[in-house]
Each structure stands twice: as C-alpha cells, then as structure tokens.
Amino acid sequence: MAEMMELVCPAGTPAALRAAVEAGAHAVYCGFADETNARNFPGLNFSRVELAESIAHAHRHGAKVLVAINTFPRAGAEETWHRAVADAEAAGADAVILADLGLLAHTAEHHPGLRRHLSVQAAAANPDAINFYAETFGVRRFVLPRVLTVAEIAAINREIDAETEVFVFGGLCVMAEGRCSLSSYVTGRSPNVDGVCSPPDHVSYEETDGALAARLGGFTIHRSPKGAPAPYPTLCKGCFTSEGVTGHVFEDPASLDASELLSALADAGVRALKIEGRQRSRAYVGQVVRSFRAAVEAVAAGRPVPPGTLAALTEGQAATSGAYAKTWR
Amino acid sequence: MSDSAAMIPILPRPLAAGLGMLPLAPLGYPLSTLMRRVIARNPGLIERLGPYRACRFAIDPTDLPCTLLLHPDPVRAHVSVHSRPPEAEVRIAGPLAALIGLVHGAYDGDALFFSRDLVIEGDTSAALALRNAIDDAELDLAAELALLAGPLGRMLDPLIDMVARASGVSLRRVEQNG
Amino acid sequence: MQPDSRMDLTIGPNQYFWDAAVWQDFYARVADEAPVERVVLGEMVCSKRLPFYQAHILPAAERLMAAGKTVALTTLALITLRRERKLAAELAAAGLEVEVNDLSALAHLPEGAAFSVGPMVNVYNEGTLRWLVGRGARRVCLPPELPPASLPVLAGACDVPLEVWGWGRLPLAISARCYHARLHDRAKDNCQFVCDRDPDGRPVDTLDGQPFLAVNGVQTLSAACANAAHQVNRLRAAGVSALRLSPHSGDFVALARLFRDLLDGRMDAAEFSARTMPRAPGGRFADGFLTGAAGVAWSGAQVPDADHPSRRGQEAVATAAAALAGKS
Numbered sequence: 001m002a003e004m005m006e007l008v009c010p011a012g013t014p015a016a017l018r019a020a021v022e023a024g025a026h027a028v029y030c031g032f033a034d035e036t037n038a039r040n041f042p043g044l045n046f047s048r049v050e051l052a053e054s055i056a057h058a059h060r061h062g063a064k065v066l067v068a069i070n071t072f073p074r075a076g077a078e079e080t081w082h083r084a085v086a087d088a089e090a091a092g093a094d095a096v097i098l099a100d101l102g103l104l105a106h107t108a109e110h111h112p113g114l115r116r117h118l119s120v121q122a123a124a125a126n127p128d129a130i131n132f133y134a135e136t137f138g139v140r141r142f143v144l145p146r147v148l149t150v151a152e153i154a155a156i157n158r159e160i161d162a163e164t165e166v167f168v169f170g171g172l173c174v175m176a177e178g179r180c181s182l183s184s185y186v187t188g189r190s191p192n193v194d195g196v197c198s199p200p201d202h203v204s205y206e207e208t209d210g211a212l213a214a215r216l217g218g219f220t221i222h223r224s225p226k227g228a229p230a231p232y233p234t235l236c237k238g239c240f241t242s243e244g245v246t247g248h249v250f251e252d253p254a255s256l257d258a259s260e261l262l263s264a265l266a267d268a269g270v271r272a273l274k275i276e277g278r279q280r281s282r283a284y285v286g287q288v289v290r291s292f293r294a295a296v297e298a299v300a301a302g303r304p305v306p307p308g309t310l311a312a313l314t315e316g317q318a319a320t321s322g323a324y325a326k327t328w329r
Numbered sequence: 330m331s332d333s334a335a336m337i338p339i340l341p342r343p344l345a346a347g348l349g350m351l352p353l354a355p356l357g358y359p360l361s362t363l364m365r366r367v368i369a370r371n372p373g374l375i376e377r378l379g380p381y382r383a384c385r386f387a388i389d390p391t392d393l394p395c396t397l398l399l400h401p402d403p404v405r406a407h408v409s410v411h412s413r414p415p416e417a418e419v420r421i422a423g424p425l426a427a428l429i430g431l432v433h434g435a436y437d438g439d440a441l442f443f444s445r446d447l448v449i450e451g452d453t454s455a456a457l458a459l460r461n462a463i464d465d466a467e468l469d470l471a472a473e474l475a476l477l478a479g480p481l482g483r484m485l486d487p488l489i490d491m492v493a494r495a496s497g498v499s500l501r502r503v504e505q506n507g
Numbered sequence: 508m509q510p511d512s513r514m515d516l517t518i519g520p521n522q523y524f525w526d527a528a529v530w531q532d533f534y535a536r537v538a539d540e541a542p543v544e545r546v547v548l549g550e551m552v553c554s555k556r557l558p559f560y561q562a563h564i565l566p567a568a569e570r571l572m573a574a575g576k577t578v579a580l581t582t583l584a585l586i587t588l589r590r591e592r593k594l595a596a597e598l599a600a601a602g603l604e605v606e607v608n609d610l611s612a613l614a615h616l617p618e619g620a621a622f623s624v625g626p627m628v629n630v631y632n633e634g635t636l637r638w639l640v641g642r643g644a645r646r647v648c649l650p651p652e653l654p655p656a657s658l659p660v661l662a663g664a665c666d667v668p669l670e671v672w673g674w675g676r677l678p679l680a681i682s683a684r685c686y687h688a689r690l691h692d693r694a695k696d697n698c699q700f701v702c703d704r705d706p707d708g709r710p711v712d713t714l715d716g717q718p719f720l721a722v723n724g725v726q727t728l729s730a731a732c733a734n735a736a737h738q739v740n741r742l743r744a745a746g747v748s749a750l751r752l753s754p755h756s757g758d759f760v761a762l763a764r765l766f767r768d769l770l771d772g773r774m775d776a777a778e779f780s781a782r783t784m785p786r787a788p789g790g791r792f793a794d795g796f797l798t799g800a801a802g803v804a805w806s807g808a809q810v811p812d813a814d815h816p817s818r819r820g821q822e823a824v825a826t827a828a829a830a831l832a833g834k835s
Contacts, residue, residue, distance in 0.1 A: 013377075013465035015434075042454045043377045043461030072631035075657035075664075101610070102634020122610075122629075125587045128595070129611030147683035152587065175680035175727070176585050178629060181652040182679050182720075185729055185802035188795065190652055192629060200453035207448065217801055220713045229443050236680070240719065242711045245690055249711055249722065250682075279457075281464045284437035329684045329695035 004300040005265070006272040008066065008165060009289045012044040012279055017054045017065075019282040024293030027064040029097060030054070030278065036084040037068045038099075038121055039278040040195030052091040064094035068278075070119035071195045072100045072178075082106055089114045097143065098122075099178055104137040117141040120167070121178035121191070127159035134162045141165055143274060146173050146256070149326045150264050157269030166265060168258040169288055170276025172322050174236040174251040182235040186217035203233045214238075222253075229253070257319035259292065262299045337436075337446055338426045339392045353395055353410040359477065359484045360408035364399065367466075367473055368406055375403045377462035381455040387417035390425035391448075401459075419451035421459075431460065432468050514739065514770045515749040516543040516763060517648070517670055519626075520551045520581040520606075522678065522753060523723055524703045527560040533754065534567040538574040541763040545749070546571050547606050549581040549598075551627070552681070553724045554591045555698070568603060579604040582612040584627040585681045585725070606648075613642065621645045626672060626751065627681070631657065633664035640665050648751050651677050651733070655745070655799050662746025671742060673735040674766070675753025676708055676721055676728040676788055677802060686722035698724075706756040707788040718789055729802065732787035736769055736776035737806045738797040757786050780807050 009025035011017035020028045031037025033045035046054065055065045067088035073081040081100070085107050088096050096114055098104050099121035107116055120143040124130050133139040141163040144153060148166075157164055175182070177191075184190035187202040198216050206213045210226030214233040221238030224230045231237045231253025240249045256276070258265065265273070273296065275288055295305045322328055368375055375382055378401060386399040398415045400407045414420070421428070427446050430436035438460045441447035449456045474489065518537060521530065537546060548564050548571075550557045568578045582595050586609045598605055599615035607613060608625035616622055623646040630636055630647055639647065648670040649661070662669055687709065688698040702709075708721030708728050718730040735742065735750055742750075750770075752763060765783055768774040774782075780792060795804030 013461060015465045015467050019434075041457055041461070042379065042381060043458035043465075047376075072629050073634065074654065075632045075660035078632050078634055100629065100631065100635055101638050102632050102636070105638045106634055123585075124611070125585060126592055126611050128586070128592055128614035129609070132611060132614040147585070147587065155589075174684060175682045179585070179627060180680040181650070181677070181796075181802065182727065184652045184796070185677065185679050188799070188801040188804075192650075193631065193652070193654060200457050203453045205448075205450055205453075207450075212445065212448075217803070219717060219719055220715050223714055224445070227445070230445050231443070232439075239714060240711045241714060241716070242690055242709055242722070246714070249686060249690065250727070251684075279461075280439055281431075281434065281437040281460070282467075283434050283464075284440065287437075323683050326696070327694060329688075 005262070005270060005296050006165075007289065007292055007296055008272050008274045010170075010275055010278040010280065010285060011054075012039065012041075012277075013282070014046065014050050014054045014057075016278075016280075016282040016285045018057060019286040020289050021058050021061045021063045023286045023289035025063050025289050027066055027094070027272070028054075028058055029066040029068050029274075031068040031070075032084050032087070034080070034084075035074075035193070035195045036071055036081050038070050038119070038191050038195045039068075040071075041279050042200065044279060048087055048091065051088070051093075055092045059092065065092075066095045066097055066117060067091075067093040068097040068119065069103065070097050070099040070121045072121075072192045073103055074193065078102065078106075082110075085111055085114070095141070104133070104139070108137045112138070115140055117143065117165070119143055119178070120145055120173075123147075123176045123178045125176065127156050130156065130160045130162060134160065141272065143167075145177050147176055147323050150261060150268055150324050151326075153265070153270060153324075154268035163271035164269070165272035165274050166258075166270050167256055167276055168262070168265070168273045169292065170255055170280075171232065171234075172251065172254065172256040172276075172320065180236075186219055186235065188217075198232070198234045205233075252320070254320040256322045258321055258324055259295055259305055261321060261324055262295055262305055266299050337424050337430070339424050353412055355484060357407075357409040360397070360410065361406065363473060363477055363485075364401065364408050365406045366476060367468060368401065368403060370473075371466040371468065374462045374466045375401065377465055378458050381452075381458040384418040384452060384455040385416070386455065386459055387415055387420040388428060389414070389420055389422035390428055391422050392424050417451065419449070419453070419455045419459075421447065421449055421456055423447040429470070432463055432470060434464060434467065438464075512743060512748070514743060514747070515545060515668070515670075516673075516766055516770070517545040517547065517749050517751045518543050518759075518763070519648070519675070519751045519753045520547045520549050522552055522676075522726065522728070523706050523708060523755075524553070524556045524559075524700065525706055525756075526703065527563060529706075530560050531563050531567065533759065534563075535570065536760050537763070538567070538570040538576065540760045542767040543576065543752070543763050545577040545579070547579045547581050547625070549606075551581045551584045551608055551625070552726045553685075553702070554583055554588065554594060556700070556702075556724075557594070559700075565601075577604070579606040579623055581606045581625060582608050584608045584625075584678075585683070586611050587683065604645075607644075616643065619643055624648065626650050627678065630661070633660060636661055636665050640667055646670065648672070648749075651679075651796050652802060653796070655738075655741070655797055658742070658745035658747055668748045669746065670749035670751050671735065671747050671797065672733050673750030673752055674762070675733055675755055676730070677733050677793070677796070678726060678728055678753075679720070679802075680727040682725050682727070685725050686727065687724050690722070695725075710789065718791060721789065729793060730789040731791040731793035731803055731805070732789055733796070734780060734783065734787065734792040734794055734805075734807075735797055736779045736783075736794075738794055739770065739776070742797070755786070755788050762786055776807065 006026040008027045009020040011030040097117045099119040123145040183197045212224045214222040236250040237253040388397040595612045596615045606625045608627040626648045651672040685695040687702040702724040708723040711720040721728045769779045796802040
C-alpha cells in the first residue's frame, strides 16, 4: 500500500474547520480575518482566539493546520504581516503558507522553527524557482500553480527535494496566480494586495426577463440566460466579444475536478492535494472532503477512485481537469 | 446534502396562499424575539457580520407571499414581515427550504447561487457576511424555537407548520409539538 | 529626491509578436532617434516567438549601446518548459544586464551579479525590495498595480532607481493558455502564430460593446492605454526616477519625443494627452493604478477620439447595444 497523499482542506470559519476535520481532512488551511490572506471576504476567516482554539481542536483529532499569510505585504505596513506570522506560530500552526519574498526572508530569519510552504500566489512553476525558494528560505512544500500538466509536475518532482501540493478541486484560476491584476484594473482591489479577486462590493446583479447580468466595476462580465447556471463574477470566467467572436474568451465558468487524475498525481510524486474553497460553506467542505478522503484512501490501496458526486458544488455546475491536460492550453 | 438543486422542495401553492391570508404584522414580534435570542446566544454572529450589522436584509422566500426584513442590530434587533418587497440594503431570495437549508448547513450558498436557486440583489458583501456568519454559528432553529415557549411560540405556529410541511425540515423537536 | 529631479525614459520589451523586419526597424529607429536612456530587449510573453527574431537581438543591443543607451535583456514572465529554463540560463550567461521578470531566473544569476527587476516580479514592499537589492538588483520597474502610497516608502527604503509603467497597454495577467489560439479554435501547440495578426493585441469587449481588455497570446492586457502624463509630478515627488514606455505600433520615436517634452516641461499633460491620443492603442487612456483608483480610471479629460482606428465600429456596437437595452 502506497503512502496516502495528504488532503489539505479549506476552512473559512471555525465551523468549517471542524467540518473538514470530521470529514477526514489530514490538514486544514485557513487565514486571519484581514488582508494578510488571499480570501479576505466579509464574515470570513479567523480571529487570533478562534485560530488557537481551532488548532487545538484539529490537533486533538490528528489533523494539521496550515495558516495562509499569502498576500503581498503593503509597503509601510509590513508589521501587520510579521505579526500574523508570529501569531500563527504562537497559536501552534503546523506551517505558514507564504508568497512574498520579503515575508519569506523575515520568517526564515525570525521564525526558523516554523515550517514554511510556498503559496500558489508565488507561482513557482519550474524546478529552478522551487530550488531557489527551498535553498534560500528553507521552504519545505510548494503549492504548484494551476498552469502545469501532470507530466510537467512529474518532471518537476524529479528535480527537486521538497514536497509538492496541487489543487484537485474547486475554483480554477486561469491565470498564473499572484501575477494577475485583472481585478484591480476594474475594481482597484486585487488578490495580491487586498486578498480579494472581484470583490463582492464591486459586483452587482441585475435580473431582466429572467436573464441575470453580472457587472464588475460597471463592466458587464456575464449574462446568464433564464435557467442557465450562473458563474462566480470573476473576470476570467466572463463572457466577452472579440472581433465578432462571442464567448468565454479566457475560461468557461467551470470548476476544477481532478478526482480522476489522483492516481496519476500520486505517480507524479505529488505529496499533498489541495481543495479550494475557503469562501464556501461547511456543507461544501464536509461533502468535498469526505468524497476526496475516500478517493485518496482508494488510491493508496490501489483501488479505483469512486466516481464523483460533486457536480452540484461546482461553478457553472460543470467541471474541468484544467491545465493538468495539455489540451487545455 | 442535496446533489441537485432541483431537489429543493417548493412550497405548494395552496399552502402559500393560506399563509397569504394570515395577518402578517403580528408575526414580527415573536420573530424579533427569536432573532434577539439567537444573537444573544451566538455573539460570534454579530462579530462576523462586522459593519454589515447595520444593514437591513430582505429575506424573500420565493414560494411564500411574504418577505422578512431582518435588522440584526445587536441592541435593536428587529424582524418585520411584509407582503410587499420592503426597502433593504440587500435582498436574498430563494425557496424557503433552500433558505432554511442554508441556516442549517444542509446547503452550500455558492452551489445554490450557481444553480440560481438563490438570488442576491443589492449589497453583495452584506449578503456574504450574513451567510458566512450564519454558517459559522451552526444554528439549530429547532433548539432556538424550543426556547420560545408559551404564547410567543404559539403565535408562530401556523408559519412553523407550513415551513415544516413544505421543506421537510422539522423546525422543532417532536416533544415540543404536543 | 527633488521634485524637479530628472526623470529617465525606458523603452520596455515589446510585448507583441511583430514581424522580424518591423522589429529590427523599430529598434534601429529607437537607437538612432529616440530620446530615451534605456531599452529592454527580448521576449517576455511567449518563448515560441523567439526563434523568429532572436538573431536580431544582440545586433540591436549593440546598436542601442553604441547610441549611448543602456540595454538589458528580459527573461520570460512565466518560465515553465525545459527550453525556457535553458533560455534563462543562457540569458544570464550572455554578459548583458538581465531584467528578471520571473524569479526563477535568479537561480541562474551568480550571487552578487548585477541585474534589474521587471514589472512582472511582485515587489510590493520594503522587505522584498531590500532582499532583491541585497541579491544584486540595481534597478526595479515596479508592478503596474502597486498602490501609489507605496512609492515613497519604497523609494525611501533603497538607493536603486525605481521605474513605473508610463505608457502602453497594461500587462494584467499571464497564463499557460494561449487566448489567441483559443479565439481561433486552435490548440496552443498548433497556434500557427496567429498573435502576429495583432501588433497591439486583440481587443476584447464586454457584451455591451464596451472596450475592456486585449489578449496577446498567453498574456492579457488592458484595452486602454496607460498614460502617466498627469501623474508625473506626483511620481517625481514620490521618488520615482523613470517611466517605462511599452512599445506599440506606429511612430514610437515621435511618442518618446513627446514624453521627453512633457518631462522637460515643454508641454503640459493635457496637451501631451491630446497629441498622443491618436497613438494610444484602444483609443482610451488610463492612469488609475497611479492614482489609487481602479486601474482603468483616467484622471484627465477623456476626450473620445471618434476617428481613432480602434474605435470605428465600436461606437456603432455600443449604440446598438444601448438601443437594444432600451427596448427590453
């Protein structure tokens, strides 16, 4: 029986964290309720007290907690991010997930005993980048950007010493993460700086004759006909026109579902599987985690992965294996 | 949890029409009491709502002929019931069973949105904050209602029965029904 | 830094796929005529384009240097393939200054070797800037979306020249997927280099006919043309010492001259903007990233140029869309 891949699950609230642990998460990732993490949404995330309690809860049940501090600190306000790292360590976090060079340097210097993971927001997409971060800042695990094929992931793992973690389910970034300013171009607020993409206070919906128009910063980014599934109001999943061609220029409103690729990812040397969705409910977390826990157990035991039952949870109620297949490009 | 939003039960029309004949205004008082009690028992709810506690949330069960207007202010929490859409910062509309399923953690808000069983208008941030706050609070409406004994509870009887029959979600413990 | 201190002009790497002859001519004219201090050459967007003009890069660099300009070679903005990594290693060994636009290039640069940092590297704060300077960075072009309040903090944190995006469509995102190929129903591996049809990127409009973005192979840009003219004094005061002009088709030497006139006080921002509007891809300006607004915002008077080549037809689409909306 092969070593089981670690299932890294999202939690936007303490209740979601408990749901993830109960459903079989090996590790849960979460963040503080401020701009230090890339899911800085209203009503979401953890206070210092909640984090400490949640880590204690997870540890009692044998699960790890990884704290995402994965935005890029604002000039003149780095102290906020430094404090987040210190507080995560004090709360007993098993690792911090970082993206910024300066913050990595700070953490390596001042918190050498705190395990460091590289966030997908740093988009380390090749062995040179990974070895650079590993050697320079002692990064132990790399969350790979969602731009690589399974074959490329396997090739990367052959050239590095560190662990890799890949996304297997949830919202799909079409662009290289941490290198995208589409949101700030339209709304003034960005994933890198503010921890939000297409922030909800810049989104407006208008239903006319059953058709749902989504606008972001005044630009119509999608129109769903009556009864058709609605996508997240993110720019890259919008419907646009280019010289007479109308459609989803960047990506169809679909979520990533790599459940059928789990064996291939295990063979490629992937250590951990990440589920996206810190902004989702505890209902989502519980169901997705339960399904994937069964799947990774099956893979480790050499059994076929049970067929997925997660369609309703996916954006646009459609799933894609994304960049993992070369044809996606 | 439902795999297909198509499975969300819709309140049958005759039942809904029955509610339409009820006087709505008196429902506001016991519902306000209920909400104040929920807020008192779940301080995290208001904390998560943050600045959006000042908002008015129009909760519109699309299969009922009325809309609830929630004002989750920690001091002056207030619920009123309206037959016409009230003025509000945000409107959240969907089948009653979906709305209750959200509170109970049976449904995922985004999934309901993707399937368009849930419609959000107005301040989307406020809607998100409310949804996240409620999701974290792990509310048990049955338990909350059980605490609303006596005449207050009885004032809500017709509404609760209708909800239970329509949604298949019992809102109170069996022993409380007797 | 003094508010009246000199501001340099850098011509950034051409982001588009131009015919080799056009490319050669562009840099020959820049070398001979453009009043700019610095030019960054090379391919930032797609490694598949390089073989078509790679042989001309070093001769162009020589000509530019002979004309007294500083020259750097850019890395790709997203390095994934083996041959792309090899390219980065070769670049580091070429002997010219390297502009790092993907951090993995650092792995190929010997410790202490001088390099510059391009706008695709996330330099948002003092810690990152100091670390890069300690590693050998001698100059940094900041990411376009950097909040303007960060500029004086960064300028105060180090001695290296800081540059900001001054002109041209804003690079907003990079992907593994090729949108040009996708729009032509082709796989990236069989793209047949269709991005060469759009020397300034291919416009992407909203369903309402509003100009919005532009695609350029794997890259996504703004439809509007960044123009820092109205912000020059604020940028100077914040300690910024150079503006980056991103190449577009048309008479770029004339554009560089107008910028020089603006920076030297021979022309004000309003006149500069009126005179450069015909050269602005997309026919609209934006400077929101420099004012702290949404990037698409523009602080000057938006004088729509109905005759602008990119807007003919677009107005008609918008009018038709508005009429349709009115009917429904």
